Amino acid sequence: MSRVWKIGVAGLGTVGGGLLQFLAERPGFAPAGGQAVVTAVSARSRTRPRPVDISGLAWFDDPVALAVSPDIDIFVELIGGSDGPAKAAVEAALKAGKPVVTANKALIAEHGAALAVLAEAADVPLLFEAAVMGGTPAVKMLREAMVGDDVAGVAGILNGTCNFILSEMEQRGASFADVLAEAQRMGYAEADPTMDIGGFDAAHKVTIMAALAFGCAPNFAAAEIEGIDQVDLLDIRLARDLGYRIRLIASADRTPDGVAVRVHPSLVAQGHPLAETRGALNALFIEGTRIGRIFIQGPGAGAGPTAAAAADIADVMTGARRPVFQAPAVGLKPFVAVAPTRRVGKAYLRMLVKDQAGVIAAVSETLAECGVSIDSFMQKPVEDAGGVPIVLTTHAIAESVLTDAINRIEKLPAVLERPRLLRIARI
Ligand SMILES: NC(=O)c1ccc[n+]([C@@H]2O[C@H](COP(=O)([O-])OP(=O)(O)OC[C@H]3O[C@@H](n4cnc5c(N)ncnc54)[C@H](OP(=O)(O)O)[C@@H]3O)[C@@H](O)[C@H]2O)c1
CATH class of the missing domain: 3.30.360.10 (Dihydrodipicolinate Reductase; domain 2)
Incomplete structure (x- = not known):
């Protein structure tokens, strides 16, 4: 007989409500022969209308109590937020040995390392496909x-x-x-x-x-x-x-x-x-x-996160298992960030200047003194701009050099506001 997987869903908003609807409309959702059935839910309001009738499901005011309930096999967290009830419930579920599916990018980005340790210690999956790009895998x-x-x-x-x-x-x-x-x-x-x-x-x-x-x-x-x-x-x-x-x-x-x-x-x-x-x-x-x-x-966004959460549930049911972040969680080091002084790239710099002689020369001189190598230069009168915009793009340059140049240009008497820096993507 095929196994029935009892799913507990905490959070019945856009994604949680969508997941309930999906599973209600697809009672035959049975990856690897097992069947996924939502048996218990948690949200803030018990009376708020939901996309499907939840009156027959076990209700939990407290998502942590749902997370550790012996009556569920998979805990799905769709509350949101990096801390608070979402974090408490996911931690509790993992400690209780429950597989966890979540769409919560804030939680995984800020606490993913510790949660991965809990998941791998309990030998259960922690899956979060819907957290990035919704349903796009x-x-x-x-x-x-x-x-x-x-x-x-x-x-x-x-x-x-x-x-x-x-x-x-x-x-x-x-x-x-x-x-x-x-x-x-x-x-x-x-x-x-x-x-x-x-x-x-x-x-x-x-x-x-x-x-x-x-x-x-x-x-x-x-x-x-x-x-x-x-x-x-x-x-x-x-x-x-x-x-x-x-x-x-x-x-x-x-x-x-x-x-x-x-x-x-x-x-x-x-x-x-x-x-x-x-x-x-x-x-x-x-x-x-x-x-x-x-x-x-x-x-x-849209229906995508719902589909992604369902795909994660399918992975739990089929037994697919990988380390949460490519390598075993114990001993996983946070990446070393590149120091601000080592950041290099091409840039767009836009200044707003007074319409008077000698401005361009003053700006060019300052850029040359700072060692900024210019790729293109454009001066273009624009109606209602509040001044004359000067725009330039640079060759690849250390951002620290650009910041120095911006600080100096801002102080020139004919420059009306701090120059605007935008990066030119390297892709
Ligand atoms: N919306 C998207 O397109 C999308 C896309 C990708 C990822 N996500 C992520 O998916 C997660 C959910 O997003 P959402 O848009 O579905 O949020 P949402 O519509 O605001 O729904 C949040 C749900 O959590 C419930 N909730 C809040 N506090 C709770 C508590 N203390 N205990 C139990 N339930 C509680 C709310 O209950 P009530 O309904 O009773 O108020 C609501 O049902 C977030 O992590 C989000 O970043 C969303």
Whole structure:
């Protein structure tokens, strides 16, 4: 007789509700012959309407009590948040020897190393496919498909909200604030959008990608994070004139100096697959030293996370097992971050200056004194810009040199505001 796997689901919101619906509509979901049946749930409100009737399921006010219930075989955490009830419940489930499936990128990025130790000590899987790129199988790609190669780096668009905002600003010529307000009305952005627009959500995801790619412990504290809240429509227009689009690029690179995990609004050449990734789509390049470049693209939200959580449940049922982060969790070291002084790359620098003689000479002189090598230079009057924009792109240069130049240019009498620095993506 085929085994029935009793599933306990904590969190019945977008993803949890979707998972319940999926499993209710697919009673025959039976990987490896076993059958998955949700038997118990936990959420904040017992009375809130849910996509399926939960009256016949065991109810737990406390997700920790659900996590350790002897009546479940798999614990699915879909509450969210790096700490609080999600963390307590996942820890409790692993200590009780329950396989755990979660979509919680914040939890895995910030506490994944300790949770992996618990999982491997209890010899149970800890799976989180839905945590990165929703239903687009980025985690499986790194955890399973790439084990035969050495990954040199990953880079991509990992936050659909930011990509939607940047694409709309570009296409409609609308300001950041206007597009954000519209995204909130349409449900693309949260009422408190800080996690998304501040770059933290993408940083959680790329931290997980770095751990999987390089076989190290996630080290969220080492991620360098800049969001899109300072991206000006003026820069989107000027970047377009230079042949680029602005995207929030999350990247992790293995370098001789350590691992660089970064999230920045970056210029990507028009025609590049990341520049052409529009709307709420996610996309990721994985650079394998033998395989070469792999590109995946797909929705990062919507029904995808539900499908990914179901795929993780299927993996538990079939008995598929790998170390949580490529290598045994005990002894896994957090990656060493590249020191700020060792960061090198091409850059876009935009200044707003007074319309007067000698300004360009003063700026050029300062750049030359700092040792900044200029690749292209553009001065373009733009209506309502509040000054004359000067834009330049540099050859690859140490960021410390650029920062020094920016500090000095800002002090020039004809310069109206601190020059804006954007990185040019190296992908
Ligand atoms: N939404 C997406 O597209 C997406 C994509 C990928 C990953 N994820 C991740 O999936 C997870 C869930 O996201 P979501 O969008 O589904 O969130 P959500 O819609 O806000 O749902 C959260 C659920 O958690 C429940 N909850 C909150 N505090 C609780 C507590 N103390 N005890 C028990 N239940 C509690 C809530 O209960 P009530 O319903 O009673 O308030 C709600 O059902 C997060 O980690 C998120 O990052 C989401």
